[in-house]
Amino acid sequence: MPPIQDHPLRYSLANELHARPFPALKTPCRAVFLAIKKAKGAASRDKSLDLRHLTDLLDRYGAPHPQPGATHFQGAIGRHMLKWEQHTEFVTYTVFLEGLGERPYDAADFEVFPSEWLDDAPGVRVTSCLIRCEIRPEGDAISDPLDDWFVPESLAVSSVIDDEAVIAGDFRIDPAGHTRFAVFTRQGVGQRRVGRIVQRLTEIETYKAMSMLGFTRVKAISPRMGEIDSELTRLMEVMTQGEAPAEETLKALLAVSAELEALSAQTSFRLGATGAYEAIVEQRIDVLREERWDGRQTFREFMTRRYDPAMRTVKSAERRLGTMAERAMRAGDLLRTRVEVERSAQNQQLLESMNQRADMQLRLQKTVEGLSVVAISYYAVSLAAYLLYPLAEAVGLSRGMLTAGVVLPVVLAVWWMIRRIRIQMEKQGPTL
Known part of the structure; x- marks a missing residue:
């Protein structure tokens, strides 16, 4: 098998x-x-x-x-x-x-x-x-x-x-x-026990030094983080009080958000590595199982007094950077909603204005339609009169009476024709 x-x-x-x-x-x-x-x-x-x-x-x-x-x-x-x-x-x-x-x-x-x-x-x-x-x-x-x-x-x-x-x-x-x-x-x-102790000491020193690189990185970006925080606070006050156009404030907020994202991308690896190195330092000290000797401070106490504050600073800066990014994102979302509401109101006003103009165009169209009936009827009556003048003497009517007699039928016929054309066009709808 x-x-x-x-x-x-x-x-x-x-x-x-x-x-x-x-x-x-x-x-x-x-x-x-x-x-x-x-x-x-x-x-x-x-x-x-x-x-x-x-x-x-x-x-x-x-x-x-x-x-x-x-x-x-x-x-x-x-x-x-x-x-x-x-x-x-x-x-x-x-x-x-x-x-x-x-x-x-x-x-x-x-x-x-x-x-x-x-x-x-x-x-x-x-x-x-x-x-x-x-x-x-x-x-x-x-x-x-x-x-x-x-x-x-x-x-x-x-x-x-x-x-x-x-x-x-x-x-x-x-x-x-x-x-x-x-x-x-x-x-x-035992020789291996001695080797483990020496190895732990070198690891504590190495990972302590590596994690302190995160502390120096945080110190380098802290002044700029303070400036961004102040700018973000100012923009939120402007947004609340409405002192500047919303679109300008939104543009400034997007610039702040972009810079915060860039800072996060630049420091994410170092801050993450710092947290991992700190955990290794803590673990290496734990496995030594320290006990106080001759009243002296232990390695754990030394780290608590000197090393831990630096690591807390790194963690605080990391949380602050994340909080600032979230604040900028939330403020941007709120301001973007405000801009969209304002644009919706503007669009509503524009639609109302377009409706008013359409109504005016409709009234004007009807007025023009009436005038068109009159104009067409005038020329139609003139043409009809010329055709009927030879019959005026046969029926014993003057030319004026004959012209007056054809006015009403011609006007009605023209009005009916134009109305039929308009109804037909409305049924067909707009053409592209």
């Missing part, structure tokens, strides 16, 4: 769930992270350039290439391990180094990415991180190094994953241009 046929995408979809495994890290170690994004049009970029840039880095280390069309790669580059991922708008490079190095957060670690290779990147740096993982000292004596490595007023520290590790970071950019994070793990914590 032949096996049942599989869906063409069954295996590819199943493998997608396992395509990007977490790294396995042995503490102590370090991680160097870099996220690159094209400055404009990142979602529609030529993604083959990302893969070409990756292979250029691998060639510098003599490492094997990924599969054609790959969106993720993990392999050795020299003595280090590289993890590369391609996303909708950006690509990330994470290099894991063994040991702690001579100095904490040594900028020389970033030299794993050659400077000339960085210069050829198909985009700009969104964020970069230096992450230090070490064994948690006895008695949790880690406050002193934290105060040395981070800015105290911004420092966030949490106990995570059921107290298996302590994570710390201040989300600031150090003099070398990198964000710093520290991970202190208990002795015996």
